[in-house]
Amino acid sequence: MIMRPSETYSFRANLLIIWSEVVKNVKFLLAYPVIFVFWTIFPFFWFIPFIFQGQAFVGGLQSASFEQFAGTPDYIPFIVIGAILNGYVLTSLYGVGESIRREAYRGTLDYLLSSPCNKAFILIGKAMSESINGTMYAAIQFVVGILFFGIELTIDTIMPIVLIIFLLILGLYGISLMLAAVSLQFKQAHDLAHTLEYVFYVFTPVRYPLQSLPFWAQVLGKFLPLTYALVAVRSIMLLKQDVLAIYQEIFLLLVVDIALIFLGFYLFNWMEKRTKSSGTISHY
Amino acid sequence: MKRKDEEFRESRKILCPYGFTLANLKAEMRAIWESNVKEWKIELTYPISFTRQCIEPLIFLLPFIIYGLVLVGGRYSESLMHLVGTGDIVTYIFTGYIIMGFIGTSVWAMGFSIRKEQWYGTLESIYVTPTSRISLVLGMALHSVVHQGIAVLFEFSVIYAIFGLALKIEGILPALVIFALMMFALCGFGIFVSSLALILKEGWIISEGLYSVLMILSPVAYPLTVLPNIAQQMSKVFPTAPALIGMRSFLIENYTPEVIGNVFLHLLALDLAWIIFGIVIFSVTDIYVRKRGTLGKY
Amino acid sequence: MLGPNGAGKTTLVKCLSTILIPDEGTAIINGFDIRKQTTLVRASLGMVIGGERTLYWKLTARDNLLYFASLYKMPRKKIKERVDELLGKMNLLDRADERLEDYSTGMRQKVAIARALLHDPSILLLDEPTLGLDPTFSRQIRNQIRELSKKEGKTVLLATHYMEEADELCDRIAIINEGKIVAADTPDRLKAMVKETELVEVICYNPPQNAEKYLESLCPDVEIITLVRGEEAKGTPSRIKLIGGNAEKRIGTVVDALRKKNTQIISLNISVPTLEDVFIKLTGAKLTEGGRGTSQ
Numbered sequence: 001m002i003m004r005p006s007e008t009y010s011f012r013a014n015l016l017i018i019w020s021e022v023v024k025n026v027k028f029l030l031a032y033p034v035i036f037v038f039w040t041i042f043p044f045f046w047f048i049p050f051i052f053q054g055q056a057f058v059g060g061l062q063s064a065s066f067e068q069f070a071g072t073p074d075y076i077p078f079i080v081i082g083a084i085l086n087g088y089v090l091t092s093l094y095g096v097g098e099s100i101r102r103e104a105y106r107g108t109l110d111y112l113l114s115s116p117c118n119k120a121f122i123l124i125g126k127a128m129s130e131s132i133n134g135t136m137y138a139a140i141q142f143v144v145g146i147l148f149f150g151i152e153l154t155i156d157t158i159m160p161i162v163l164i165i166f167l168l169i170l171g172l173y174g175i176s177l178m179l180a181a182v183s184l185q186f187k188q189a190h191d192l193a194h195t196l197e198y199v200f201y202v203f204t205p206v207r208y209p210l211q212s213l214p215f216w217a218q219v220l221g222k223f224l225p226l227t228y229a230l231v232a233v234r235s236i237m238l239l240k241q242d243v244l245a246i247y248q249e250i251f252l253l254l255v256v257d258i259a260l261i262f263l264g265f266y267l268f269n270w271m272e273k274r275t276k277s278s279g280t281i282s283h284y
Numbered sequence: 285m286k287r288k289d290e291e292f293r294e295s296r297k298i299l300c301p302y303g304f305t306l307a308n309l310k311a312e313m314r315a316i317w318e319s320n321v322k323e324w325k326i327e328l329t330y331p332i333s334f335t336r337q338c339i340e341p342l343i344f345l346l347p348f349i350i351y352g353l354v355l356v357g358g359r360y361s362e363s364l365m366h367l368v369g370t371g372d373i374v375t376y377i378f379t380g381y382i383i384m385g386f387i388g389t390s391v392w393a394m395g396f397s398i399r400k401e402q403w404y405g406t407l408e409s410i411y412v413t414p415t416s417r418i419s420l421v422l423g424m425a426l427h428s429v430v431h432q433g434i435a436v437l438f439e440f441s442v443i444y445a446i447f448g449l450a451l452k453i454e455g456i457l458p459a460l461v462i463f464a465l466m467m468f469a470l471c472g473f474g475i476f477v478s479s480l481a482l483i484l485k486e487g488w489i490i491s492e493g494l495y496s497v498l499m500i501l502s503p504v505a506y507p508l509t510v511l512p513n514i515a516q517q518m519s520k521v522f523p524t525a526p527a528l529i530g531m532r533s534f535l536i537e538n539y540t541p542e543v544i545g546n547v548f549l550h551l552l553a554l555d556l557a558w559i560i561f562g563i564v565i566f567s568v569t570d571i572y573v574r575k576r577g578t579l580g581k582y
Numbered sequence: 583m584l585g586p587n588g589a590g591k592t593t594l595v596k597c598l599s600t601i602l603i604p605d606e607g608t609a610i611i612n613g614f615d616i617r618k619q620t621t622l623v624r625a626s627l628g629m630v631i632g633g634e635r636t637l638y639w640k641l642t643a644r645d646n647l648l649y650f651a652s653l654y655k656m657p658r659k660k661i662k663e664r665v666d667e668l669l670g671k672m673n674l675l676d677r678a679d680e681r682l683e684d685y686s687t688g689m690r691q692k693v694a695i696a697r698a699l700l701h702d703p704s705i706l707l708l709d710e711p712t713l714g715l716d717p718t719f720s721r722q723i724r725n726q727i728r729e730l731s732k733k734e735g736k737t738v739l740l741a742t743h744y745m746e747e748a749d750e751l752c753d754r755i756a757i758i759n760e761g762k763i764v765a766a767d768t769p770d771r772l773k774a775m776v777k778e779t780e781l782v783e784v785i786c787y788n789p790p791q792n793a794e795k796y797l798e799s800l801c802p803d804v805e806i807i808t809l810v811r812g813e814e815a816k817g818t819p820s821r822i823k824l825i826g827g828n829a830e831k832r833i834g835t836v837v838d839a840l841r842k843k844n845t846q847i848i849s850l851n852i853s854v855p856t857l858e859d860v861f862i863k864l865t866g867a868k869l870t871e872g873g874r875g876t877s878q
Contacts, residue, residue: 032486034486034489035486035489038489038492038493042492042493042496045493045496045497045499045500046496048500049348049499049500049504049505049506050348050351050505052500052505052506052510052511053348053351053352053355053505053506054351054355055506055510056361056363056364056367056505056506056507056510057352057355057356057361057363057364057373057506058355058356058361058363059362059363059366063354063355063356063357064357065354065355065356065357065358066354066355068357069354070354075355191330191332191333191336194336194340195336198339198340198343201343201344201347202343202346202347206347207347207350207351208347208350208351208354209354212350212353212354213350296612296613296622296626297612297626297702297703297704298612298622298625298626299625299654299655299656299657299701299702300625300654300655300656300701301655302621302622302625308655311655314652314655314658315652315653315655318648318649318652318653319649321649322638322641322645322649325640325641325645326638326640326641329640329681404635404638405632405635405636405637406635406636406637406638408596408601408631408632408636409629409631409632409636409637409650409697410650410653411600411601412599412600412601412624412627412629412631413624413650413653413654414621414622414624414625414653414654414655415652415653415654415655420653571603574600574601574602574603575602575603575605577593577596577602579601579602
């Protein structure tokens, strides 16, 4: 069936693009089950040293000093939650953010970009499939965290946590779009992805409370969606607060999300036009 | 008067030395050096990537220090003092973390050296030269060691400027000797990992996995005694644990090693074991890959 | 070695260069066994395989050659001079210090050839050295190969599927198909296997459907009949070739048969056999694929 020109830009057509990308990327993941197992298991390996470090430095499973910053003396569940949510950042940066580079490497980028659709929807499709992957990993990791690392989860906390994770994913989409936009013009996208990872690594409360950083670092951290997501989820799970108590974090997360998504779309469309006119679009 | 092998080579019009001769050894050493130079030339065409990789170890070190300071409420830990005789968490973590980049040399730079040449498209071209394949892997290792050295100097400067470090100057030389012994064993380990990367499609998972395991089993940010017993026993198989214990003994005042034993003998034994193991596995894998015909495939 | 894609030429080159271990048998290169004396075999060979991606694009031509010279364990004092000599020979001296990523495909291939010559080996293995090159560079590369063989006396084993290249350059040709050598001899003796009088070509418009089967039924003693359909809308005629079995004597039968089917015959000639004809006679298949010589 040949689509009439007016149909190629319809909402339905764009949804189909997103769905096709999701299916393609999930099939790709299933063709490499080792990768699935890796991303499920290895976040634990990355935070286990912090658990042993804690035991060596405080001689137990709780720290009074830690409680002054974090509101809870239990540093292990604190770190576990940080590692699980940080997984979304990694799948965003290295999954979506490098998607353009991988398409160029496979030789399919020219064909993608010469298609009549809005390319941002292709990226949204890629981002959604990475989010599906990330959520599968996170779900398994949460179960392991509950069984072995002292995380507590009750029925009434599940929906707020799902909402917060959803908002986190939205904000990461915006960052992924910006990264993909830059990678159209500058071929060293993996360097930029790594640099962004460093920013998240140091300036977000993945392993330590934000208040333990100098003031300027805290300000930088507040521009990142992961900061609000972590504070909100930990407030619910560790400090046993309800959703109303964290309305400020949720609101600020939403504001950051909107700003990042808007910037992401704008930058991507601008870069696409620029690279098309310079003719460097598929150089790898 | 020409030697017999020189006459033989002349008769067959072969320029290069071969076999167990001094000339061949010199040629292999030169190939290692030139592989290192080649990697530097390529890397410096990506200045942003080079700069980032020099800063990266510091980025990954900072959370360990900040986290430690938050846990303890300051620089000094009573618990650590009871375990190893020193409570200065910043110096303790720094002296442990400096080897992390060199673990990366083993599992990534060496482990992925063959894969990297496959990615460049040059693997078959270098494989048809008379230079030993292991020399090519060692060339990549040399490049990485120098690279990490630069990163460590940068790390040291920043950490010293922000936090200060309490290190014994007279301990630096023996610590470097221990470091060198550790690197020999890590080279053997790296040759082993490079052979895995040759046959496994997703070799990066192996490298990342081994890096993570070594990180846990090495007393980078905590003494070995906090690990479960089985993990403590496993750590003896890798050179990083005895090396770190030995280096800290020389570098940190009042440091009490958590494991009794002769670090030098332990490391020498590991050197021998890992180098032999690595070369054997590499040779077997090389034959396997050449029989299957998958050498040039990425 | 002349043969279509997938015949086994590259596999053989890789076995000889010790990249691949053969399942059975061995070969002797410069007196050395490829299974047991791999280092000496590699020291005796220069190889061009895999095209332009076998060099470091982020390095200059000079840096590439200097590096490989060290891998070939050349005496240190001779390396620089040798590299300059080869760059001069390839007419690349003025661009020697530019990165390979800024070179054209043909220039990179020249650097690949220079690399194979660094240690002045007596034997060269060249696997499709002109693949993907434009006519100008192809001509230059072929001239280089001719010089290496005739003037410098090197043994050159050339793997190619371009019959003109093999015909022009080679003293002896081995025709390979499906991993076997089906014939090996000088080009003239190979072409003599398809005698002049046995090769007839009919150029025509509107050949009948199933022309090959139709003519085979009328001329059972002609060994091979092939049809290459032209794009008649663009004015390109079709070509029917009859090979072997007194084809010349069957001309009358063929012409009558075609005219009955309203085929318009433009010309009829007795062709000079090419290596492709030899290949077709020996294997029953076409040497080349794609636009050249596809059957219907």
